[in-house]
Amino acid sequence: MIELKGLTKVFDTGKARLTAVDHVDLRVPAGEIFGIIGYSGAGKSTLIRLLNGLEKPSEGSVEINGQNITAISGPKLRKARQKVSMIFQHFNLLWSRTVRENIEFPLEIAGVGKEERRKRSAELIELVGLEGRETAYPAQLSGGQKQRVGIARALANDPEVLLCDEATSALDPQTTDAILDLLVDINKRLGLTIVLITHEMHVIRKICHRVAVMEGGRVVELGEVLHVFQHPKENITKRFVAQVTETEDSAETVRHLREQYPEGQLVKLIFVGDQAEQPILTQLIREYQVEVNIVHGNISHTQRGAYGTLILQLKGTADEIAKALAFLGAHDVQTEVMGNA
């Protein structure tokens, strides 16, 4: 478990004082994939570097599995870092070493013998799917392959926590998804706690269990990913959520839809979790005298269930439509009438 208490980092540049991280309190239970999202300058890079002692806090503490990272230094801190490893946006591989030698680097640091290193690196190469590329140099690899080496290297000393510093921000969408799948796989297989920082809501949606939204060094919103998607409170959170749901909410789109579907009533349904997988629409059509026309749909799968929106055009008598909406309400589907024709 990771516990941050009143964590604060102030950079004193002589002329100005910059509070990069401002009294952050967080608890991340073991085995969770925890995401921190924010724009650049929000303090998330500094925050993640406080977790493995690359930065020293001005105030507050970081505790990882009972060990206070902020209170230790020297050999003790270096030992602790072997259990809290990190992957990076730009991979940070040693270009002078082959794939295998890069993966063995943290093992050399930990003082593991040559034979044991070779065995361990072979396992890791298989785990991240880089068989056959052992003797390639980083310059010969694609971005996705480089990040796989980064991940294998980070896992070499059996860490308890993996910190991901914008690990997919330099990759194209397909490669991003493949790397994210690998992270989920590792999380499940090894029970590793993952803390990641990103500015892409897609990453949060796809793999995180919980999310913290950072702005100006503070955590302004925190919760289950599904819940935050459904009920974003802060404006900044709403903007991030819009990155992945988009389109149907803008006034422009609503007006456009009304023009396109002038008859009946436009209704937006919001499905969360299990409901997204139930045949609610089938029941609706069978039991009520309404005509249903699907106008727009969108479903996002998160680690803790699906989240979707559906815009329907309902045609029928006002009475039947009211009954249909009541039926949906009874099944915990949020409905929102978008206006009559």
Added chain:
Amino acid sequence: MLETLFPNVDWPAMWEATLETIYMTAVSTLFTFIIGLVLGVVLFLTAPNQLWANKVVNWLSGAFVNIFRSIPFIILIILLIPFTKFLIGSIRGPNAALPALIIGAAPFYARMVLIALKEIDKGVIEAARSMGATTWTIIRKVLLPESKPALISGITVTAIALVGYTAMAGIIGAGGLGTLAFLDGFQRSREDVTLVSTILILVIVFAVQFVGDFLTSRSDKR
């Protein structure tokens, strides 16, 4: 045929002078490499925001490098006469040239080492720190291997400069091809001796450049 083209050249003496030049260049390059590397690493690591950030050490090593890099070599040899006498016991012969050669070239190489180390991606050093590496491990396994091509090309340039320095040292009696070209060739107006000495110096320079280029490109995996 060689006798008619170069009537004044004493070939055994010319061969001995060549070996002396190679000896002076090789030994001074070796020590320049070691001292320059240490100085360069110290300059790099004691700079602000680096692992050993230390204003005093950084200023002192920087001042040392700048002063000795700025003194013209021919003056440096004269200034170092008492030091050389104390260290070697004589101010003549190839060994007597070594202190001045090394002290003249090491700061020059230290600058090149510093430039090479600054080229290393900071993220790689951060990655090594995040794995729990000690500073010593970072020097041995990150800084030096990652800057290897630049370190080799730098010592190549330095070694070539050292060939030139040995010739200059030759004028004040260090031996080698410089002495031969100046005392035997120039002062006694035997142009053929000067010419042959020059050709041999060029051969040494080209050989150093060739080997240096080969090692540089072989070590570069980028």
